[in-house]
Amino acid sequence: MKEQVEEVLKEIRPNLQADGGDIELVGVDEETGVVSVKLVGACAGCPMSQMTLQMGVERILKEKVPGVTKVENVGMKMPEGMSWG
Template sequence: MIKISKKAKKYIIKLLSKQELGTNIRIFVDSPGTMYAECGMAYCDMNDIDKKNDHKFSFDFFDVYIHKLMLPFLKDSIIDLVKNDLGTKITLKAPYAKILNKSKNFSQLQNSIKNFLTTQINPKLLLHGGSVALYDITDSGVVFLKFSGGCNGCSMIDITLKKGIEKKLIKNFPEISSVEDVTHHISGKHSYY
């Protein structure tokens, strides 16, 4: 999935040694599947990890976490270390970051909505440890979504759905008549609010 050069591993270990014990790395893509896609790396501690949705990749002395929605965009990624006159920097090359994955099981509208959720909605929900996925679309244009992570059980989910996601989806996809939540919400420590 992700390859990290020996030089980059040593450098990451050096950076992590200056952080609190238990700090690891998160890799992400902003605006995945679009021409504006940008990859990034950040520190993450154990409180930032969503055990249900984050995939863990273990390396010597540290772990890398990637949200499951980002995995297709980070396929065959390479992390390397580049030294030049200006200093040392880590590079992350992700050949699929700007490529939209199309599933054979989804119609064009479903693919478009799925891409919209991945690129426009989920990056914002990920800030709260949450995500949303397309569950189904009826012939009459009703979209059913399923929330997970910090969105599951969140007391603000109705506002997020009706005032945010539904408005954006209807604005971008006139075929949609309404958006409904099919999540079985359970409040708990995982819930953002």
């Protein structure tokens, strides 16, 4: 599964790089289907990064890689008591 995720991220990467950002694969939990990534560059501080992750990266990975259930950005933690909405 990790190799498949890497291939899909290679397809997605140019879109992120066009906006000055990038994405790094941190890990894949094949038991749970959770993919851990880190958004870097302009994406790391962008207020739209969570939407990009869920509506773009996660959606595409779920479509193209069987078994993917969720994509988490381990590079950006929300302060305790807050949520993405």
